[in-house]
Amino acid sequence: MFASALGAMVSLAVLAVGVALVPVGGAGLVLMPRMMAVLHRWTEWQRAQAGAVLGVDVPARPAPPAPAGVREQWRQLLMGTRARRDLRWTALHVVVGLPAALAALTVAGLLVNPVLEAPLWWLFPADEPLRLLVAVPVTGWRQAIGMGVAQVVLAAPLAWWALPRLARLHARACLAALAPSEADRLAERVGELTESRSNVLDAHAAELRRIERDLHDGTQARLVAIAMRLAMAREALDDDGGPVGRLLKDAHEGTEEAMTELRQVIRTMYPPVLAxxxxxxxxxxxxxxxxxxxxxxxxxxxxxxxxxxxxxxxxxxxxxxxxxxxxxxxxxxxxxxxxxxxxxxxxxxxxxxxxxxxxxxxxxxxxxxxxxxxxxxxxxxxxxxxxxxxxxxxxx
The missing domain is CATH 3.30.565.10 (Histidine kinase-like ATPase, C-terminal domain)
Structure with a gap:
């Protein structure tokens, strides 16, 4: 907790440097989107850790692929809500996480310090002796052992009560800061639906192209072959041909009409000229x-x-x-x-x-x-x- 709070402070400082570099040869324009991408990966790790502390399932929210070009990267950075949530969490982590971490270190110190310092009481100067139980000076082994054990006994319940609560407080603050608002959720859902609709339309267009190709190369080619055979059969008959000739003529003309209608269907479904x-x-x-x-x-x-x-x-x-x-x-x-x-x-x-x-x-x-x-x-x-x-x- 303390290390991540210090990391948040360092992150804010680094981001401030990145902003300051924007007018300096445009270096910040290139660096800032990459800095924010690193920050997002860190906040996602923090979300996962917070979920583990609270025992809740936190679905991953990986960042979308960075678009090509600095302008598009900045547009994604400014128009999206992800960067604002990450910055909000970083600032809140410094405000809430650092005091919570210091409180946790203080409680842990009350428990650990006697174990480490009591055996070394004799190393402290006589005018500034070791003090246990907050203010009681230690001047001998009996005091060192007795008060050291007493402080551990008193600090253990406090640590058992306070440390998990501080960890949960930090975890809840983390998830609350990184949770999207209702407007953000709606915008993300609209984006997902727009993307899915785009994918469906692309799949539909690809399927139309496949059907058009199958009709053009398969069904239409077979109709052309049938029409040619019927035409050859008509030519093989006498001029009159009788009932068979009339049937062949009707079949030939029907096949020609079917091909005309099929071409019209293909053009209205997916124009071959477009492909x-x-x-x-x-x-x-x-x-x-x-x-x-x-x-x-x-x-x-x-x-x-x-x-x-x-x-x-x-x-x-x-x-x-x-x-x-x-x-x-x-x-x-x-x-x-x-x-x-x-x-x-x-x-x-x-x-x-x-x-x-x-x-x-x-x-x-x-x-x-x-x-x-x-x-x-x-x-x-x-x-x-x-x-x-x-x-x-x-x-x-």
Whole structure:
């Protein structure tokens, strides 16, 4: 307890040095996140020790992996609650832990000192003799043995009563300082749910890609082979062919229709162009088929998660389709840029006056964005122009 309290004091001093080094060539900017990571590991060890003292199960709370880059590390440090709890415990440990440790050392000293000092009473100066039982001077062996035994007998119950209580007081203070508040618990739970939803969406996107690939490479290829065989069988018959010829014709046409429907299902489920050419290429393919001039800017587009990529493709496709069919626009601009969020901006010079309640397709875009914790804003005054902006988080 005493050693950890001294360690807390040293930690506060070291952290103060780290803060002071922030303006000195930026050294503190690099050191502080690492110092806080070390402090968190120490506080987690203290939590485990406190739980063992109180006999309660304390689940470990390991720190999340440090992001790349000093800016992101500081953002994690300042926005999270973990660092504030660790600093709160360190300060409280100095205020509460140090006095409790000194009290424990005093009680332990009353028990141990007679055992160590009583046999050495004769080494003390005559004018400053050894004193046992707080103030009684020791001048002979009889006093040394008698009062030493008496002090041990009196101090033992005090130590038995006080030391465990001081340890539990320190442990409870430790757990209370490091326990997250209700707001912290809610924020952590929201973060966990956001991360789990992101993982589910990524798994769902991966499963859609697998199904699309299986349908494209398996089912569709078999339908193509069947259609080719039916076509060859039709050609092998006479011009009339009779009932068999008509059956083959119906089967051949039905197979062609099934392939057309299957391709449509594959495109709406997970567009093959997205898997083949990425989001930038898929957006270029959508705008090329728009039926009116579309200017595309994807220069700021980087890598984005698969679920976000899929949602962005369908959002762009829906927005461009709306502009083509309903706005009367002569020109559309599509811009995509990514960082911590993927920003999609679609502008047209049409008549404006977009109304979500009239089934303009904006409701579907809003739902796709909301599924990823994204936002949609649309400005469409009567007479135009219309500007639609969607932002989709790219990191949990």
């Amino acid at each position: 083949d050419r990425g989001l930038a290429g898929a957006v270029a393919a959508v705008t090329a088929k728009a039926g009116l001039p579309v200017e595309t800017d994807v220069s700021g587009l980087g890598a984005v998660p698969a679920a976000v990529e899929t949602a962005a493709y369908f959002i762009v496709a829906e927005a461009v389709t709306n502009a083509t069919k309903h706005s009367g626009a002569g020109h559309v601009t599509v811009r995509l840029a990514s960082g911590r969020v993927l920003r999609i901006e679609v502008c047209d010079d049409g008549r404006g006056g977009v109304d979500e309640s009239r089934g303009t397709g904006v409701t579907g875009i809003r739902r796709r964005a909301a599924a990823l914790d994204g936002t949609l804003s649309i400005v469409s005054p009567p007479g135009g122009p219309t500007r639609l902006v969607v932002e989709l988080p790219c990191a949990s």
